[in-house]
Amino acid sequence: MASASITFVLTRLADQAVKEAALLRGVDKDIRLLRDKLEWLQAFIQHADQERRKGANGYVALWVRQTRDVAHEVEDVLDEFLRKADLDRLAARGRSACGGRWLKLAASFTTQVAVRHDLRERMDGIKDRLKEISDNVDKYRSKQLRSNASSSSAAPNASISAAPAWDEEIKVLGFEVCQDLENHLLSSDSRRSVISIIGESGIGKSTLAWKVYDSSNIMKKFDVRVWINVPPQIKENDILYFIYKRLCPEMDEDKLKHSTSTTESIHKNLSEYLRDKRYLVMVDGLANFTNWNSILQSVPDKGNGSRVMIITRLEENEARYADPKIKPFKIDRLEKVDSENLFCNRVLIRSNSQNHNKGSSSESLEPDQMVKVSKNIYEITQGVPLAIVLLAGLLRTKANKEWDKVFKQLKSSEEPKHVKRILALCFDDLPSRLKSCFLYFAGMPENLIYNARRIVRLWAAEGFLKPKKGKTMEDIGQSYLKELISRGMIQLVKKDINGGVWLVAIHDRLHAFAQLEAQEASFLEVHDNADVLAPASIRRLYLQNYMQSYIPMETPFPKLRSILCDFAEERSENLATAPGSSRTQAASSNDLRHHALRSLQASKFLRVIDLRGLRIKKVPHAIGDLIHVRYLGLRSRNLATLPPSIGRLINLQTLDIKRTEVVEIAEAFWEIPTLRHVVANKLKLPEFVGALNNMQTLTGLVCCHPWSNNKRRPLNNMVFLRNLEISGLNGNHWEGLEDAFKKLESLLYLHLAGKGIPSKLFTNFTLRRLQILELYGEINASGDKLDEQYTLPNVTRIVLKESEVDKKFMDKIGELPSLKELVMSDRSYVGEKLVFSDSGFNSITNLVVTGLPELQEWEIRPHSIPKVRKITVGNCPMMKIKLCIEGGQGLKDLMPDLKEVAFWNMPDQEISIEPENEDFREKINNVTMNTKSDDITSAMQRTGRWRAGMIAGDIFQN
Template sequence: MASASITFVLNRLGELAVKEAALLSGVGDDIRLLRDKLEWLQTFIQDADQERREGANQYVGLWVRQTRDVAHEVEDVLDDFLRRIDHDTLRQGLPAWRRWLNLAASCTTQVSVRHYLSERMKGIKERLKEISDNVDKYKITTFRTPAAGASSSAHNSTVNTVPAWDEGTEVVGFKAERANLESHLLASDDTSRSVISLVGESGTGKSTLAWEVYDSRIIRDHFDVRAWISVPPQIRDEDILYFIYKRLCPESETSEHNLSTTEKVHEALLVYLKDKCYLVMLDGLVNFSNWNSILHSLPKNEKGSRVMVITRLEDKEAAYANPKVSRLKIGKLDENDSSTLFRRRVFGANNQFEEKIFGSRISEPNVQMQEACKNMFKITHGLPLAIVLLAGLLRTKSISEWKEVLKKLESDNEPKQVKRILALSFDDLPSRLKSCFLYFAGVPENLIYNARRLVRLWAAEGFLKPKKGKTMEDIGQNYLKELISRGMIRLVKRDLNGGVWLVAIHDRLHSFAHAEAHEASFLEAHDNADLFEPGAIRRLHLQNYTETYVPMGTTFPKMRSILGDFAEERSQNEKASFSSTVRAHLPLKKQGNNSDLRYHALHFLPASKFLRVIDLRGLRIKKVPRAIGDMIHVRYLGLRSRSLAKLPSSIARLINLQTLDIKSTEVKKVAEAFWEIPMLRHVVANLLGLPKSAGILNNMQTLTGMICYDPSGNDIKPLHNMVYLRYLQIAGLTKPHWVALEDVFKKLESLMHLHLTGENIPFKLFTKFTLRRLQILELIGKIDTSGVKEEDQYTLPNVTRLVLRLSLTDQKFIDKIGELPSLLELVLSKDSYGEEKLLFSDKGFNSLTSLVMATRVPEWTIRPMSIPKIQKIVLSGCSGMQIKLEGKEGGEGLEGLMGDLKEVVVYSMPQEGSIIVKPANSAFEDKINRVAIKTKSEDITDAMQRDGRWRTGMIAGTMYQQ
């Protein structure tokens, strides 16, 4: 990581030379000389981290540490220089007389600060010279060749890996284990609730195998309700049970207060699961007390229910935890299955990278591959994680480089193999990707992470290298894809735009990242702020899911980032989802007497003068200190606390702020001058009012959780200055706002995701507004179709997903949206259709693959060619609906009539009389019966909540959220 630290500082020096040229008079030469020295030092230290990690030469470790310390010192000097330079003349929100006074005083200030910088630079150059002299004095050398460690690809994004980032993770091998697992779960002769635990070495693929079984059709069809919960270390039992309940019963009306204790959740589970056959899978449960508490709270209802525990405990430890629990041990792959997995991960699912790797000069690629597979098996011993990592590493190289890498790995002992492969994979990463990977050391273990949030944090940290023609968000997505393709992180789900939405990291890679980050003084992760050396910490992540109050009185003078995930009382934690119109307009619930609770005043923040990232979730905060406005380095400000209702006006002085995340708060207004910050990229809120005016915000990408409070519609006008918006979410829209939006949408040509909540949504949104790049459209509120004309043509050619709620649309509207050429997913949620009969005609929905019907319609007619490409239909709450499937007699034309249909999910529907085929088409009716699935609450929730604003399995509300 010394190399990555130097790379980061070199980029900061370059940015300073460009942006602050006018301030560098007299010190510019010093900075250029320092930059040259660091570039030379970086060249010689490329492989020193590998030597240091192996401990072969104690001098190398000392060299790496001292070099890293110098890089950190340079960073401190640069940040202190920028802080000391009088930026008051640039700050927003100051009166004119104050700005003129600051300008007059700044000349003297800048002279003294430049002198300070010059003196510090001289000291740093002298220290660098001393380090260089010691290298010669103690004959510190590295003997590594690039092919044995990092190849030339370590400095550039590879061409072979990124295109394969989204390949599936189909399980290879383990046929007997899968059969045993399914047999246990489906055992019809065992009606008692039984428990099975999957045990085995970390990296054998326990979770991957369990998920494939859990999500298989036979399992989904067998159980009434299912829940998969990822359990992080050190979490309260009541929280695990709460997440189980919310996942099993996502539409429950039970309030948060009534689920605030283990006993209350236990009672709710007993009531809900009394007559249901349920399946609960707990991934990561280790603590012995957790086992007994959770199993005791899940009812034994004699319905054949099952609980599966995926644990890191060894076989004997699991038996000790609960002797009555059946155990299934997952071992390693044999040589044939290992080779299959290796080939698939190296060459891609369709062997698309074989020619790139072997090249045209190789005459016998099969011989080469067979030899490589044998060496691979000797190295990995059939451990799936090791195979995936090694394949991800070798995919970046030519066949000529393979031999040296494999030869190096063959010399290591088996217990160290995974760690060695991990180290080689890490060392092969480009310097910027190393920083991005190590950032996972500061996220909660064994959970799933939102890619958008990660990218925003990386951008604020300065890890992303700008590239002409691409936004920082695009670059961050490419970095994620690179890490996924290399096997360093795992893709959980893509978003509807084809990008990365959810990712996870294996626990062994998480441990490696944690160890490397600690060794490199990159990041510290703890459960409290009572640390031994707070003055040396540069990045701190506090994770505490057991305490509701964590003291934060320590100061951190060199800290760049503080992130925190804390437990928060559910009795205070109201639903913060923005997806409901009602939530936006109902009066806030009165909170109980909280006088006995302690709140964090965040007094430690101003003392951390170099902070760039502040992201605290679940912490009890009532107010933010005004001094935060003096922290000019802050680029990311995230404060998610239900008790926070106001932000100080001084945040308008955060001239470098890129992201403001106040979702899950009650903040309704920020200072008008805040909307003048030119660097703003993302504002993620909950109830925040739109401003009356705004500056030119050409960097703004995301504006969500906004409310229109001005009945005249004037608060729409500031959107004119955000022409590069990609994500926009507004509620409280009335007629004046729609008039103003008509003009605004002419400028928002980059808009991709639009969520609107309001009254009388005009139909011309589909026919008059030009939103050529829009892909996702969500509308909540009645749609006015009074002006629909036959000759009206759609103007939304790229919309792939349309969600309607409370829309009360009519047949004319359905006919018109059926013409959208790219529509793949249609969600007709509650009260989205207002007539008695619904018809899907032959003219529409020719591209639709997924349909959710969750609105009451007595009769729905589907004609033969109306949805020819449909693959999944979800029916929910459509009690009494008659579905008329018009087809030809005798089943002719079945392939044309939904021939691609794979799945029908029926939720809250009558068992008989709900499907009528007209005219009779027994073949098609049989098809429906074959693919129909019983009630699955999580399936309907997943289908209707694809935007990720709500999912269970969350800790402190952080998972899956924007």
């Protein structure tokens, strides 16, 4: 990992030499010589790092550690230099504003001379130390180190990019195992039973369970299903909370506050909701059964065959505690044939179909070569799926002639643990730029699902992403993720609407390896408390504690670059304001301690601050002095204000205040030129902003100022904006928005909420890249011309809410060529009859109609939705479905791809189909009756494939 540290410092030296050429004048020669020396060391340190991991000898470990320390010292010197330079710029800006131009020039010149002098002295000291390290290597162990560096036993460098196969379909083997597990769930046992899935880590428990969970038989059997991932250490009340939030996402925190006890309210509401339903609850990652009975009491046993399934690493005798009457379901290793099939699926088949890389691993394998390869695969992996996937990910980056070298090294290893030695080799084979990115997963919760956008933004803030001409940092981060996925180092959970990476996960074995390697290399420290042993040396700190909502954070960390926190957020702290709360409860709530964040003031090099779950009421004014901060994430329900000094963070790229009550930020913040992403809840967009040319994401914004007479409209200069979510719009904004659309050619996601949304906004061809359009509020189509089309050629998803559109509007959006998903909710349509045009909606695959109480009839014509796969209907109590089946046609002729029809909040006697059609009835799954919600999100989550992480509201956010 020392090689990655050197690579990172080298990249920063090169970047700053370009950016700060004028400031570095006079010391540029020293920086160039230092860079040359570090590059020379890097050529040898990578192999020495591998020797260090093997524990070969003390000399190698000492050399690696000392070289890494020097790289860190270079980073410290560079950051201190840049910090002084940035502070000088801020001071000069203040002097310039006061009219002191000559004073500004004189003061800046004096400061720069002093800064350069200090930089040169410290650089000289570092060069002397590097020379001493090199002399010691030559003196004591030079021959051995150099022979290790050139040893042929070392794994060859990656020769082929793995990224082209990043999104391949994962083949699930073990049909008989899946069938047995499915039979357990579908058994005639009427009592609510608990099935534990056990097996060694890496055996594929979650993969097999997910395959069964998503099968059509399971979907038909159970009224509601929920899958949650939980970290190893979590309170049972939190498990219930996340089950509840997955089943009832419309139940927000405010509704829970109006109870004397949040926990009691969750127990009561969850039990009530599941009372008449056959449910399947799957919990992935449960590490113990402490207070397990408390969880079972809230998921009622009504003798209807409901099931709870647990995926655990516990042994069989421990897992039996979940349900003594049911033997745990054990998953074993793959047989030799299945091992070969899985390997071939991962490394060969995809490459053959794409024929992407010349000389790729699958291009010229002869039958006798395949026999040899298959033998090696089973011998090395011992039938463990994780080991097979990792080895395949490694080999797909190699030409065929290099495979034998990899096999030889793995078989010659004395390490008996096959997964561990393959994982170490895979990590060593990563390019240095990817090693830091992979190790960053050590600073994220175990066994959860992560938002790829957040990961990329963190990488960018850390400086891990190497700029490329013509590509944004977000594009580069996506390519890094794809390569890690292709190599099997992380798992793809879900792709986004663009076909890119949206949600990812990391296997617990790889997560443990990342934490161990990160700590060994002094890359990142993981703790459950801020009281650590050596705070003066920690550069990155990850604090995780799901058992407590408050821990002291008074320790200063002078070298800290990043601090990431995940804590058990206190959900009952607002009970003091809830009706019926007792004085004792109110006093208890007011006595809750809140973090003041004062300790962060000592961490002057901080680049990343991402705090989740901490109770924070205010942020100290001194935050403005942390001039290096590029990522500021503060998710706390108690936070309502940010200090004006936030405008001094002139390097800030991302501000994430999604789960806060912050509604306004100082004007200086909107002048920061480096801003790329602002993720908020209900943040006021000011009347004037700076030239935010780098802005890519604006979500949770509210318009509070008219744009009609404003020539400097806020969105005008955000030409690279990709995601926009804005509310509070009215007649004072539409003209300005129309002008902005002419420049916002990069928009991919657009959410507008307001009054009188003019449909003419979408007759302009400039929104040709837009893919997701969400319109909340009445749409004004009065100015539409009959022959005028909506030019949105790439829109794949449209959501309408309270839009009150008519048939003419529907006919026009039906002509959009790429539209695949249409959601109509909450009075989005006016009229008693809904008929889609025969000439439109030819690409629709997913259709949701909900919250239309006046709709009496929906007529499905022979050619109106020919490719639909899934229909969801809810909260339309007066509606009947009329199938226009003519002549000898059947349902397969009308909708040949239809797989599922889901009704919710529509009692069975109100589901009217004319003419009555048995084929259509057979498609009806997941009939959820008499639910209280009219929320479209609830309907789609209940009836679709929905896998949840523990932080239910966080992982699906920007």
